[in-house]
Amino acid sequence: MASLKDDVLAALGKVASPQGQKLTETGTLSDVVVTDGKVFFSISVDAGAVKEWESVRGRAEAATRAVPGVQSVLVALTAERASGAPSISSPASGGGQGGGRRPQMPPGQARPREGGAAPSPAGIPGVASIIAVASGKGGVGKSTTAVNLALGLRDLGLKVGILDADIYGPSMPKLLAIREKPQTVGGNRLKPIERHGMQVMSIGFLIEEETPMIWRGPMVMSALTQMLREVEWGTLDVMVVDMPPGTGDAQLTMAQQVPLKGAVIVSTPQDLALIDARRGIAMFRRVNVPVLGIVENMSTFICPHCGERSDIFGHGGARAEAERLGVPFLGEVPLHMDIREKSDSGQPVVATVPDGPHAKAYRDIAARVRDGLQVASRPAPKIVIEA
Numbered sequence: 001m002a003s004l005k006d007d008v009l010a011a012l013g014k015v016a017s018p019q020g021q022k023l024t025e026t027g028t029l030s031d032v033v034v035t036d037g038k039v040f041f042s043i044s045v046d047a048g049a050v051k052e053w054e055s056v057r058g059r060a061e062a063a064t065r066a067v068p069g070v071q072s073v074l075v076a077l078t079a080e081r082a083s084g085a086p087s088i089s090s091p092a093s094g095g096g097q098g099g100g101r102r103p104q105m106p107p108g109q110a111r112p113r114e115g116g117a118a119p120s121p122a123g124i125p126g127v128a129s130i131i132a133v134a135s136g137k138g139g140v141g142k143s144t145t146a147v148n149l150a151l152g153l154r155d156l157g158l159k160v161g162i163l164d165a166d167i168y169g170p171s172m173p174k175l176l177a178i179r180e181k182p183q184t185v186g187g188n189r190l191k192p193i194e195r196h197g198m199q200v201m202s203i204g205f206l207i208e209e210e211t212p213m214i215w216r217g218p219m220v221m222s223a224l225t226q227m228l229r230e231v232e233w234g235t236l237d238v239m240v241v242d243m244p245p246g247t248g249d250a251q252l253t254m255a256q257q258v259p260l261k262g263a264v265i266v267s268t269p270q271d272l273a274l275i276d277a278r279r280g281i282a283m284f285r286r287v288n289v290p291v292l293g294i295v296e297n298m299s300t301f302i303c304p305h306c307g308e309r310s311d312i313f314g315h316g317g318a319r320a321e322a323e324r325l326g327v328p329f330l331g332e333v334p335l336h337m338d339i340r341e342k343s344d345s346g347q348p349v350v351a352t353v354p355d356g357p358h359a360k361a362y363r364d365i366a367a368r369v370r371d372g373l374q375v376a377s378r379p380a381p382k383i384v385i386e387a
Contacts, residue, residue: 004069005034011063018052023060028053030219036181037071038206039064042219044078053077071184074226076219121259124228126235127161129261129373131292132254134284136276138245141297142266143171144343145333146242148359149264151350152366154197158237161192161199163227165254166244167220170204177346181205190231196351199234201227221253228258238373246276255287261373262292264330267318269296274321281325292372293328294318295365298335328372331365333358 009032015023023029023043033040043060045053057077064073124130133146143166150162164172172178176195182205183191192199203223233239241258243251255263263284267277281291296318322329333339339358342349350359 003034004037004067005032007067008032008034008039008064008070011067012060015056015060015063017056018049023056033207035207037069038074038181039070039072040074040206040219040223042076042078050077072188072190074219074222076222078219121257123259124233124239127233127239128237130239130241130258131369131373132241132243132260132263132284132289133266134243134251134263134280135245135266136278136280138169140245140266140268141333142245143175143242144339144348145264145266145295145297145362146240147172147175147343147348148350148362149366149369150198150238150240151196151348152359152363153238153240153370155350155354155363156366156370158370159235160197161201161233161236161239163239163241164200164202164204165224165227165241167203167223168244170202171242172200172202173204175343175346175348176200178202178205185232188230190227192231192233196348199236201231201233203227221257224254225257252283252287255284255289260284260289262290262369264292264369265294265327266297267294267321268298269318274318277318277321278325281327290372291327292369293330294322295330296332299332328368330368331361333361333365 009024012029012032013022013024017023017026017028019026028043028045030042030044043053043057054077057075061073061075064070064075133142133149135142143164147162150160154160162172164170178193178195178200180193182193182201185191190201192201193205194200241254241260243254263280265277265280265284267274277294281294284291299318319329319332336358338353338356339349342352349356350362353359
């Protein structure tokens with residue numbers, strides 16, 4: 001019996017390239033990922049051929065959607081500059097200090113108006129505020145902070161959603177013990193999964209845990225766009241976005257495509273992590289996203305047997321960095337077995353040990369984030385010049 005993937009490939013074999021070849025024989029098609037009726041693949045072509053291939057992408061999506069058993073489809077058209085081709089700033093292209101061709105913009109990103117700033121990105125219907133939880137590098141506890149921050153905001157009486165935007169390493173299925181797949185609404189929109197009174201969406205809900213995400217940047221952005229704009233989020237006061245670590249194209253494009261009300265930077269206290277935290281702060285400032293503050297994670301360790309304190313990663317580095325950079329310091333979270341064990345079991349401490357000291361630390365951080373959002377959302381005062 002043919003699998004759904006075989007049926008999809010057969011349908012794609014009937015889609016012709018601009019040169020009349022079968023799409024499946026052009027060498028442009030990535031691996032086709034099929035999980036519970038959800039289909040993902042990309043078509044990679046030379047940058048100069050994007051326009052003529054856009055119709056192919058549309059026909060490939062339509063052909064896949066028509067296959068019985070397919071619930072949703074995500075098809076990305078990725079463009080690559082041919083090897084040896086001149087870059088946009090080389091003399092051959094007329095770039096550099098003078099005029100010439102304007103640079104290509106990332107897919108879906110609005111081009112700045114001539115002589116002015118880029119138009120504001122469109123919001124998400126029903127979502128009042130979107131905040132990013134980010135880190136300059138991985139391994140600092142960003143995702144654990146994001147989910148407990150979201151729960152802390154929930155405890156403050158806000159309606160909260162959380163989007164796992166870390167395509168290459170989604171954490172929400174593990175952190176919230178979510179194993180079911182999201183349902184579709186109306187055949188073309190996804191319904192988020194509810195946990196602990198929050199709406200949650202992650203690419204990890206749509207693929208198997210061990211499936212590698214070998215995707216190029218444009219397909220990553222297509223997936224993020226779908227999870228943002230093709231999900232029935234409902235009415236939310238705050239959407240917390242667990243960003244990928246680092247400051248690469250995915251992070252920058254996400255910051256430019258989504259009307260972020262602010263960003264929370266997570267770092268450990270040691271100098272090596274703080275160097276990367278500075279880069280994260282600089283990136284958000286460059287794209288005019290307010291930095292709501294820095295969280296110092298793994299701030300200190302108290303031995304559960306002898307009670308002795310050990311500053312394994314140092315202590316106070318994030319507070320000092322916040323003061324130096326002129327951004328709020330949101331608080332400290334200790335390195336503690338309870339936080340790690342609860343996270344690994346999908347039972348975050350704010351939800352399952354709400355009266356404990358660690359839950360209080362996260363709620364205090366959430367309160368400062370809420371207050372920072374109110375400041376960030378406050379309209380600028382009008383300046384009246386009297387004659």
